[in-house]
Amino acid sequence: MNLEKFLTKKRDHVVDKWIQSVQETYPAETVKFFRHQRNRFANPLGAAISETMGPLFDELLNENNPQNISSLLDRIIRIRAVQEFEPSSAVAVVFLLKKVIRDELKKDIEKDGLIKVEDLLEFESRIDYCALLAFDVYMKCRETIWGNKLDDFIKRPYVTGGNMRCLSYMLKQEQRQGKVAEDCCNNCGLGEVR
Amino acid sequence: MANIPKYYESLNLDYKPPRGNWMDRPLNIKSGIYCYPARPNVLAGIQMNDRSDWGKYWVVEDEDWELPDDWKERFLNKMRDMLDKYRTFKIYMDICVRCGACADKCHYFLGSGDPMNMPVMRAELLRSVYRGEFTKTGKILGRIAGARKLTKGVLRQIWYYMFQCSECRRCSTFCPYGIDTAEITIMAREIMNELGMNIAWIQESCYKCIHTGNHLGLQPQAYKECIDCMLGDIEENVGISFDVSWNRKGADILFVTPSGDVFAEPGIYTLAGYLLLFEYLRKEYGFDYTWSTYASEGGDFGYFTANDIAKRMNSKIYLEAKRLGVKWILGGECGHMWRVLNQYMTTWHGPVDFLEEPVSPITGTKFENAKAHKMVHIMEFTADLIKHGKLKLDPSRNDRLRVTYHDSCNPSRGMGLLEEPRYVIKNVCNHFYEMPENTLRDQTFCCGSGSGLNASENMELRMRGGFPRQNAVRYVRDKYGVNMLACICAIDRAAFPDAQRYWNPDVGCTGITELVANALIMEGEGPRTNNLRGFEIATWEPKP
Numbered sequence: 223m224n225l226e227k228f229l230t231k232k233r234d235h236v237v238d239k240w241i242q243s244v245q246e247t248y249p250a251e252t253v254k255f256f257r258h259q260r261n262r263f264a265n266p267l268g269a270a271i272s273e274t275m276g277p278l279f280d281e282l283l284n285e286n287n288p289q290n291i292s293s294l295l296d297r298i299i300r301i302r303a304v305q306e307f308e309p310s311s312a313v314a315v316v317f318l319l320k321k322v323i324r325d326e327l328k329k330d331i332e333k334d335g336l337i338k339v340e341d342l343l344e345f346e347s348r349i350d351y352c353a354l355l356a357f358d359v360y361m362k363c364r365e366t367i368w369g370n371k372l373d374d375f376i377k378r379p380y381v382t383g384g385n386m387r388c389l390s391y392m393l394k395q396e397q398r399q400g401k402v403a404e405d406c407c408n409n410c411g412l413g414e415v416r
Numbered sequence: 417m418a419n420i421p422k423y424y425e426s427l428n429l430d431y432k433p434p435r436g437n438w439m440d441r442p443l444n445i446k447s448g449i450y451c452y453p454a455r456p457n458v459l460a461g462i463q464m465n466d467r468s469d470w471g472k473y474w475v476v477e478d479e480d481w482e483l484p485d486d487w488k489e490r491f492l493n494k495m496r497d498m499l500d501k502y503r504t505f506k507i508y509m510d511i512c513v514r515c516g517a518c519a520d521k522c523h524y525f526l527g528s529g530d531p532m533n534m535p536v537m538r539a540e541l542l543r544s545v546y547r548g549e550f551t552k553t554g555k556i557l558g559r560i561a562g563a564r565k566l567t568k569g570v571l572r573q574i575w576y577y578m579f580q581c582s583e584c585r586r587c588s589t590f591c592p593y594g595i596d597t598a599e600i601t602i603m604a605r606e607i608m609n610e611l612g613m614n615i616a617w618i619q620e621s622c623y624k625c626i627h628t629g630n631h632l633g634l635q636p637q638a639y640k641e642c643i644d645c646m647l648g649d650i651e652e653n654v655g656i657s658f659d660v661s662w663n664r665k666g667a668d669i670l671f672v673t674p675s676g677d678v679f680a681e682p683g684i685y686t687l688a689g690y691l692l693l694f695e696y697l698r699k700e701y702g703f704d705y706t707w708s709t710y711a712s713e714g715g716d717f718g719y720f721t722a723n724d725i726a727k728r729m730n731s732k733i734y735l736e737a738k739r740l741g742v743k744w745i746l747g748g749e750c751g752h753m754w755r756v757l758n759q760y761m762t763t764w765h766g767p768v769d770f771l772e773e774p775v776s777p778i779t780g781t782k783f784e785n786a787k788a789h790k791m792v793h794i795m796e797f798t799a800d801l802i803k804h805g806k807l808k809l810d811p812s813r814n815d816r817l818r819v820t821y822h823d824s825c826n827p828s829r830g831m832g833l834l835e836e837p838r839y840v841i842k843n844v845c846n847h848f849y850e851m852p853e854n855t856l857r858d859q860t861f862c863c864g865s866g867s868g869l870n871a872s873e874n875m876e877l878r879m880r881g882g883f884p885r886q887n888a889v890r891y892v893r894d895k896y897g898v899n900m901l902a903c904i905c906a907i908d909r910a911a912f913p914d915a916q917r918y919w920n921p922d923v924g925c926t927g928i929t930e931l932v933a934n935a936l937i938m939e940g941e942g943p944r945t946n947n948l949r950g951f952e953i954a955t956w957e958p959k960p
């Protein structure tokens with residue numbers, strides 16, 4: 223049997239395990255909630271996980287089209303990019319599939335004996351490539367975040383808080399390490415304190 | 417078998433977070449989630465009893481928060497005062513049965529997946545201290561009774577999570593006991609003021625409001641200039657020119673709106689909407705109103721820091737109404753302003769007997785719901801005008817827009833303003849689509865940036881908090897092609913563009929009065945090829 227057929231046969235099991243391992247990157251109380259609340263508006267994060275992993279797996283297995291993969295990844299990485307995760311664990315969802323396949327299917331693969339190493343390596347390379355795409359998506363998200371911050375900074379001169387009044391103020395604030403500012407350059411004309 | 421090599425082993429990947437009792441979990445303070453602290457000199461400028469008296473600036477990610485030696489007594493004394501003064505606070509501390517009904521109702525929990533953002537846990541942070549420091553059982557049984565002593569670590573935790581609550585009250589609508597976690601946050605923030613631990617975004621806004629009249633710190637001449645500038649834009653896009661009156665004694669009505677509408681995009685177009693609507697009413701029906709540079713703020717950031725400051729800031733509106741001798745006050749599209757008015761104002765300042773019970777000078781409708789505070793919401797006012805056929809409207813000018821409506825937390829949950837905004841939208845737009853029911857009305861999701869958390873440095877927090885709302889927006893975008901999110905809150909209008917650039921980059925954001933004014937047929941108007949934003953009506957693609 224070739225690997226694709228094999229994975230197609232095992233699809234639901236693999237996807238379930240994948241979903242489960244992504245869910246388990248969250249604290250136990252949250253995982254409980256993911257499992258009992260099925261409404262996708264009451265549980266948008268849980269829905270994103272359970273609605274994305276299946277199609278993403280199918281895409282990897284069948285079409286392997288980078289654009290489709292990226293847009294599926296976007297739904298999940300965009301959320302993780304603003305959560306508690308370090309960058310590596312934010313994109314690790316992809317590698318968790320590799321882990322699922324190795325943990326869950328190792329025996330089957332060995333028993334079957336007909337699956338070629340090349341096929342397996344090729345599929346794992348797809349996962350690796352998917353992880354690179356996840357990195358792209360992650361960076362795009364983070365850049366939007368910083369774009370927003372910068373945009374605020376430019377558009378909100380009147381409203382920015384004390385620490386953000388002007389760049390020179392911020393730099394000096396850092397140098398001063400905690401002392402109250404007295405010597406803002408006031409080049410921006412806004413003044414350090416009104 | 418055996419064509420799979422031996423080294424095909426399990427991957428050593430483990431991303432499971434730590435388990436065990438929440439009290440033992442390490443607190444991970446993350447940049448992007450917290451707001452910068454207020455500076456001592458700003459606190460001094462508001463004359464708050466707090467850090468201003470020992471003047472140390474502090475940095476959130478530092479181990480040492482530069483607390484005074486008697487920080488613990490200050491905290492506990494204030495907490496004791498508040499427990500004595502506010503019965504609700506004491507009850508909320510006592511009666512939670514940890515049923516969990518509120519646990520999954522907070523947008524910050526839904527967006528972060530962090531269980532400490534479950535409302536019950538947020539309250540538990542303070543409640544555990546209450547048990548450990550104020551109750552006998554807690555003192556004896558300690559942790560078994562869910563009690564603990566106040567330590568610097570506990571204080572860090574309380575501060576971190578109380579500034580991850582937007583006081584939206586969504587959780588309270590699900591609590592069988594009516595426990596309002598927003599109130600607990602309000603109390604906790606006020607207690608922490610004793611240690612000067614409030615945030616710059618809130619305190620600077622209060623400082624500016626107290627010193628210049630509004631949160632943005634616009635001085636009277638700048639405030640007037642902004643509006644003059646909008647009048648210029650109106651002349652360009654609508655083809656009519658007019659003036660407005662300022663601080664005019666004897667006007668019938670005082671108009672007050674959040675200053676966000678005067679300066680920030682897209683709020684300024686809502687402001688242009690007010691200007692045009694009132695000019696229409698003036699010409700057609702002799703509507704007589706005035707702007708004020710003193711009451712130049714409808715919002716009340718004091719409400720996010722301390723009861724006294726909130727009261728002080730709210731009083732400006734009424735002092736000005738009294739000084740000008742108006743009959744009643746008309747209020748713009750703002751969120752928390754309405755919660756303050758409906759739930760606090762009359763307790764603070766007693767009956768407003770120097771104003772009249774509001775009656776629309778155009779339709780004669782009596783706004784009985786505004787009997788106590790004498791202030792009418794622009795949506796009630798406009799809905800009434802439309803109902804009586806007083807506005808000439810061409811909704812087809814909004815045909816490029818497929819609109820959905822976000823119930824801003826405070827007008828919907830805080831004053832029950834649910835149908836009027838929808839009625840107005842349906843009369844000025846031909847394409848209106850509702851988001852799913854469990855994200856609307858009293859169950860509406862916060863924009864993610866309420867209660868003074870609309871700063872820039874906590875962008876990640878705001879994106880988390882905005883996610884449940886944007887998830888629903890995304891649904892109507894995909895299903896009906898929605899490209900415009902309407903709302904009636906200035907903080908929404910400041911928060912949504914950021915959230916939408918992140919979650920729904922092809923959906924714009926607007927106040928409802930902007931939609932009204934675009935549809936409004938003005939006498940003597942030029943060709944209305946442009947909308948109030950200066951874009952061509954026929955080809956406009958809204959963007960956040």
Ligand code: SF4
Pocket residue numbers: 511512513514515516517518519535536590591592593594595
């Ligand atoms: S719903 Fe009310 S009683 Fe239940 S856990 Fe939440 S606050 Fe406590």
Ligand code: SF4
Pocket residue numbers: 521522523524534535538580581582583584585586587588597598601862
């Ligand atoms: S008031 Fe709103 S933000 Fe605060 S805990 Fe409740 S749901 Fe969350």
